[in-house]
Amino acid sequence: xxxxxxxxxxxxxxxxxxxxxxxxxxxxxxxxxxxxxxxxxxxxxxxxxxxxxxxxxxxxxxxxxxxxxxxxxxxxxxxxxxxxxxxxxxxxxxxxxxxxxxxxxxxxxxxxxxxxxxxxxxxxxxxxxxxxxxxxxxxxxxxxxxxxxxxxxxxxxxxxxxxxxxxxxxxxxxxxxxxxxxxxxxxxxxxxxxxxxxxxxxxxxxxxxxxxxxxxxxxxxxxxxxxxxxxxxxxxxxxxxxxxxxxxxxxxxxxxxxxxxxxxxxxxxxxxxxxxxxxxxxxxxxxxxxxxxxxxxxxxxxxxxxxxxxxxxxxxxxxxxxxxxxxxxxxxxxxxxxxxxxxxxxxxxxxxxxxxxxxxxxxxxxxxxxxxxxxxx
DNA sequence: TTTCGACCTCTTAA
DNA sequence: ATTAAGAGGTCGA
Numbered sequence: 001x002x003x004x005x006x007x008x009x010x011x012x013x014x015x016x017x018x019x020x021x022x023x024x025x026x027x028x029x030x031x032x033x034x035x036x037x038x039x040x041x042x043x044x045x046x047x048x049x050x051x052x053x054x055x056x057x058x059x060x061x062x063x064x065x066x067x068x069x070x071x072x073x074x075x076x077x078x079x080x081x082x083x084x085x086x087x088x089x090x091x092x093x094x095x096x097x098x099x100x101x102x103x104x105x106x107x108x109x110x111x112x113x114x115x116x117x118x119x120x121x122x123x124x125x126x127x128x129x130x131x132x133x134x135x136x137x138x139x140x141x142x143x144x145x146x147x148x149x150x151x152x153x154x155x156x157x158x159x160x161x162x163x164x165x166x167x168x169x170x171x172x173x174x175x176x177x178x179x180x181x182x183x184x185x186x187x188x189x190x191x192x193x194x195x196x197x198x199x200x201x202x203x204x205x206x207x208x209x210x211x212x213x214x215x216x217x218x219x220x221x222x223x224x225x226x227x228x229x230x231x232x233x234x235x236x237x238x239x240x241x242x243x244x245x246x247x248x249x250x251x252x253x254x255x256x257x258x259x260x261x262x263x264x265x266x267x268x269x270x271x272x273x274x275x276x277x278x279x280x281x282x283x284x285x286x287x288x289x290x291x292x293x294x295x296x297x298x299x300x301x302x303x304x305x306x307x308x309x310x311x312x313x314x315x316x317x318x319x320x321x322x323x324x325x326x327x328x329x330x331x332x333x334x335x336x337x338x339x340x341x342x343x344x345x346x347x348x349x350x351x352x353x354x355x356x357x358x359x360x361x362x363x364x365x366x367x368x369x370x371x372x373x374x375x376x377x
Numbered sequence: 378t379t380t381c382g383a384c385c386t387c388t389t390a391a
Numbered sequence: 392a393t394t395a396a397g398a399g400g401t402c403g404a
Contacts (some may be wrong), residue, residue: 021381025391026399034392052402086401118380132399133401135398135399135400136398136399136400136401137384137385137386137397137398137400137401138385138387138396138398138399139387139389139397139398139399140396140401141386141387141388142387142388143398144388145387183384188387189383189385189386190384190385190386190387191383191384191385191386191401191402192384192385193385193403214404236401236402237400237401238401239400239401239402240400240401240403241399241400242400242401245399257397258399259401260400261399262399263399280379281379305392307399310399311399
């Protein structure tokens, strides 16, 4: 089946939004990039995005079950909400640069100037809870892989585009069954399999956890960050760090700074933090407060940029570090095809591995394309 | 009440 | 090629 793809445009500079940074900097893990087009599935459609210097271009493909009669408008509303477009990023960057200049008077370049267009997303709360349960003791690459296999295994089929099948993110009722844990372990979730199944079942268990529901989770958006924190750490697999990530990335608590050992080091090295240098509850809260006081109402956003500036992955495909162009040369390309059987279906996975030289250094960029070739009863 | 080891798997660096 | 450390932690003893 072919779908007519209609692209629409929205004036938006790359300084306000850099898709390739925002979608790869460790806050969202479910976007695909196929032929320079970013794609993502919501509960009722596939969203497609690309951009040039001055415009964001968007298109959508509805699920066959969708009855939406005003697709262009609802897609634009989703985009405006998801990317927090009411927040003017350039102003914040300016403000943060001043803070950095004050703390590091000697440094020539700020981390903010070198990494423009990184803004906080406003993601779906349930999805964000699961994403960040997966994030513990883990890396961006593996988290992305886990998210995709979770949707593929349990999510409702939305539609197909360019040979790729898209699935919605599975709701709690689909993940609450006890047998989910074993299956997730098979899929490589490790000890997080138990956390996800248990947390999902908490949302389904009205007897023991009447206060934990999808409605009450969404209502946290209108409550304080302290209330959100208290609620979230009750969930299985959610500690203080993960709770703060969730709070920041989907519950509108823009000033919350999730702290890890890495952030502690940055706070000590660059931002004059004087306090405990090993991580514990006291240190956690002190660092969090210190950075919040320093960077203000959008401290969590500032921290995302600092984290992104340190992510080596993020430099792939973005041709700038300290104002110097990075050379990309395709050195080699490998295509691997393998069959995978799941319950009731056989699928072909095509793995394309592109080996590049980035400024002389060998890097492997992997794009996963899943193609369904056959379905059996 | 705080500290510390175990925990799954995968990627990266040596 | 092979190995070891580390990954934006959490849990329970």
